[in-house]
Amino acid sequence: MGQIYLVRHGQASFGSANYDQLSDLGAAQARLLGEWFANAKQRFDRVVTGALRRHRQTADACFSVLPKSSIAETDWVTDPGFDEYxxxxxxxxxxxxxxxxxxxxxxxxxxxxxxxxxxxxxxxxxxxxxxxxxxxxxxEPWPVFRERCVAALQRLLDGADKSQNIIVFTSGGTIATLCQHLLGIGDRQVAELNWSLVNCAVTKLLYRPGHVTLSTLNNYAHLEWLGDANSITYR
Structure with a gap:
């Protein structure tokens, strides 16, 4: 069985002229995630990012503290289907x-x-x-955004071997929408779920041919690791 790790980007620059830029804290959150993966000796077969700057910056900061053997640079893919609305x-x-x-x-x-x-x-x-x-x-109306997110997940599944570990750096709205697709929840619940997703939290999916399920949602234990409440942000 394969695993897909959906990572919400680190804290971006809320309130500034350019939101699509990690704050200093956002970069630190991503490095904490990388340290967590390193400690678990986690290896990834593929890295996928949305096309937004904050997605790639989160991926770069995360992998900056992982061993080089964790992923080959040639295995990085950009898919705008995982972009935020x-x-x-x-x-x-x-x-x-x-x-x-x-x-x-x-x-x-x-x-x-x-x-x-x-x-x-x-x-x-x-x-x-x-x-x-x-x-x-x-x-991009809501139904079009939803279809785009689901299509991106399906592309990922279509191109995956049956037992790969894949990590996707994306956004909260995308992750909440994919959870809607998997769980069959309503639109109102999607919006409420979106508000609850923590920056740099991990949502994990399990997949096998023809089937994908939600395994863990909004895991941010790596941010709690420090015992610093200020490391946990939602915007």
Whole structure:
């Protein structure tokens, strides 16, 4: 039986002009994951990343502390099918003032519980995107995103040997959507699951020909290793 490790990227640069960039903490989270794998003597037959910068940066930081024998550079593959949905478009279709990054900064600076207030707005924006009532407003409507994620997983399975260990560096929305596909949960549960996924947490799938199942969800024991609550982030 083969294993697929779905890794959510490390903490990105929330609130900055370029979100698609790991923070210093995000890089440290990825190195902790690499140390965890090294301690477990884990070897990977393939490494797959989405096409976003934060995906590759997470992979690079993780493997920077793993033995060279853990994976061959030639076995790295980029598949944009594992990319996140366009969170900026989802947000501004509901709240147009956030088209301006400076407005986001002003909002965050003006609220005592800024991240909580921002998440409330984003939850409503997600509900709008997933409702199916405004698909024409989005370059990638929710059903199209969902189909893209499932197709990426199927490509991975089609190209895998029956007992490979494969690691995929991707995003929370993608992982939550793949869990929906495997578990048959509703759209509302996908959004709620997405909020709970920790940066650099690991979700593991088991597969054999014609069959794939969820084994573990949102494992971040490698971040708890240090006993530092600040190492566990959700945005």
């Amino acid at each position: 366009n969170h900026h478009e989802v947000l501004v279709r509901h709240h147009p003032p956030f088209e301006d990054p400076e407005e986001v900064k002003r909002f965050l600076a003006s609220h005592p519980k800024a991240k909580h207030a921002f998440q409330e707005i984003f939850q409503v924006a997600m509900a709008r995107w997933m409702s199916g009532e405004h698909d024409g407003d989005y370059a």
